[in-house]
Every structure is written in C-alpha cells, then in structure tokens.
Amino acid sequence: MIAEQLINYMVPPLKPGDDIARAKQWMDEFRVKELPVVSENKLLGFVSEELLYDSEIMHPEVGAYPLMGQSCIVPASSHYYDILKVQNDHRMDMVAVVFDDQFKGVVLISDILKEFAKTAIVNSQGAIITLQSSLNDYSLAQISKVVEMNGSTVLGANIKPDLDDPSLIEIVLRINHQDVNQIATGLSKSGYKVTSSFNTEDNSFDEKDRFGLLMKFLDP
Incomplete structure (x- = not known):
C-alpha cells in the first residue's frame, strides 16, 4: 500500500x-x-x-x-x-x-x-534465519535455491550492514518452514554464516511482537 x-x-x-x-x-x-x-x-x-x-x-x-x-x-x-x-x-x-x-x-x-500484520511474512507459519556474509558473496538466488532444495520457500528477505563488522552484511530471511536445521546446514556449506534463527509457529503475536518482526526486516 x-x-x-x-x-x-x-x-x-x-x-x-x-x-x-x-x-x-x-x-x-x-x-x-x-x-x-x-x-x-x-x-x-x-x-x-x-x-x-x-x-x-x-x-x-x-x-x-x-x-x-x-x-x-x-x-x-x-x-x-x-x-x-x-x-x-x-x-x-x-x-x-x-x-x-x-x-x-x-x-x-x-x-x-x-x-503489515496481514502479509505472509507475519501470518504464515515458519521461521526467521539470520545470516552473515560479505556483500560480494551475497546471492539471493543462491540462498533461495538452498532453501527450496529443502522443501521451503523464502517469504521475505532483507540485508543491512553488520553492526560489528562494516565489511559484512546481515541477511534476514523469513521462510515457511519450522525445522531450519537442514536449511542452516545447506546455507553454511554455501559459505553463509548462520548467526541466529527462531520459528514463529505461535500465531498469538501481540502488536509488540509484530512490530519487532517488522523492524527486524526493515531497520536500516
């Protein structure tokens, strides 16, 4: 909108x-x-x-x-x-x-x-995975291929500078899959460092939770 x-x-x-x-x-x-x-x-x-x-x-x-x-x-x-x-x-x-x-x-x-709460990023069951990479090595096509090979889909993605190392970027993925272990392993083998993950299976998010999820994607 x-x-x-x-x-x-x-x-x-x-x-x-x-x-x-x-x-x-x-x-x-x-x-x-x-x-x-x-x-x-x-x-x-x-x-x-x-x-x-x-x-x-x-x-x-x-x-x-x-x-x-x-x-x-x-x-x-x-x-x-x-x-x-x-x-x-x-x-x-x-x-x-x-x-x-x-x-x-x-x-x-x-x-x-x-x-924003009406979008698939919030309403679909799944997980959020945070990756670390250099900008030169970043490829959303490659990431999506790894995710899809493990039976999932990327619902949303965002990149921003890594706060601890300006030479790196942080990549935040929203996927429609709860079990991220195989996906994380595949991404690691592709050269991405998996720094965190959590699932959002519980759909009882309140407004604070939804705003936090929104800013996780959009915070510059």
Whole structure:
C-alpha cells in the first residue's frame, strides 16, 4: 500500500491559532503523542505532547510552541517501507503525507503495523534465519535455491550492514518452514554464516511482537 491509501483522516491537523486545550483534548481523544500543525495546507511541523505539558513552556496558542518534524513527510505515492524509514529517522509516531507540497493528512505507524500484520511474512507459519556474509558473496538466488532444495520457500528477505563488522552484511530471511536445521546446514556449506534463527509457529503475536518482526526486516 502507498501513503495516500494509509492516511488516517480521523486524526485532524491543528492550526497555529488553536488553543492548547484543544490540542491536549485531541491528543487524548486520538491517543497520539504529537499532532501536525498546518496553515494554508502547508505543514509547519508537529507539536508534541511533551512540550504542551512542560510547565516551563506555557503559551496560549499552538503556533507559539517550537514545532518539530518539518521534514517528517513523504509523497502521497510512497510505499509504506519508505514511510517507516522516515518515521525511524525522526522517531515519531506519525508521518505527514503531501501532494504537490500540499498537506493531505498523516499516516500512523500503528496503521502500517496493521497492514503489515496481514502479509505472509507475519501470518504464515515458519521461521526467521539470520545470516552473515560479505556483500560480494551475497546471492539471493543462491540462498533461495538452498532453501527450496529443502522443501521451503523464502517469504521475505532483507540485508543491512553488520553492526560489528562494516565489511559484512546481515541477511534476514523469513521462510515457511519450522525445522531450519537442514536449511542452516545447506546455507553454511554455501559459505553463509548462520548467526541466529527462531520459528514463529505461535500465531498469538501481540502488536509488540509484530512490530519487532517488522523492524527486524526493515531497520536500516
């Protein structure tokens, strides 16, 4: 799904002249920690709950507060992976969506999580395997061939720099198979170091579990 399809129109933008009582009421009503501040369809930034409840910073109107996240925006056509990247960079719970520089609404990260929970990566039974390799030796085709030779399928894959050794990459695989022993052996023989694995047969994941699984795949 793309950003314009994920806009949560229940979360309203504030105007610079709105009083603080309204901002606090909306944050409480919609259970959010920040709200966008918009003027003439332009995003000015976000006002945070933390600032509004700071006794040392007290202003009557929203626009008087220092706003944050002016660049926490994505084009309306952005894939939700891109939305998550922007959210992760800004450490916010929502991202503004713009079209031709006009504010269209916000996407809540919790709504993306619900969409992600519908994918095969989460809903299928199987396991996650983490590998280590140099970038030059990485081949998803080779990895998939080893996995498929053992009667399984790669449902999702992601690579990112290895935190301990910049010359290496970490490869995270989601496969639809519970027993990873033969697969791990085959991957090891193909030159990949298997660093961890766990299965997700238990489908009673709560939202925290699902978000952790999502970020395991997408965390840069």
